[in-house]
Amino acid sequence: MKKILIVDDSLINIKMISEMLRNRYDIIHALDGPSCLKSAAEYKPDLILLDIMMPEINGYEICAILKSDEKTSHIPVIFIT
Numbered sequence: 001m002k003k004i005l006i007v008d009d010s011l012i013n014i015k016m017i018s019e020m021l022r023n024r025y026d027i028i029h030a031l032d033g034p035s036c037l038k039s040a041a042e043y044k045p046d047l048i049l050l051d052i053m054m055p056e057i058n059g060y061e062i063c064a065i066l067k068s069d070e071k072t073s074h075i076p077v078i079f080i081t
Contacts, residue, residue: 001026005045007036007062008080009054017049017080033057037065040072052081 003026008014014029021027028043030036033056040048048066052059059079066072 002047003028003043003045005030005036005039005043005048007031007033007048007054007059008051010051013051013080033062036062037072040066040075041069044071045075048075048077049080050077052079 004021005028006014006017007030008017009031011031014031018027018029028039028045030039032054036048036050039045050059050062054062057065063077063079066075066077
């Protein structure tokens, strides 16, 4: 089954999106940028749904870090906000 990493600092948003997708995909979630980067490297998801406004590192910065790392650069990212 394909994996989707949902990254949002709102647990409510993660739960809503997970409910819509959980029957067709394995869902992984992260609540902040550092957790996202760790999960992306560890689980190698097929897609990342990434919030823009988050504490510590915003979604644009996370995306730039993901795309600059050869281990995660191939993972498609869709911004959610």
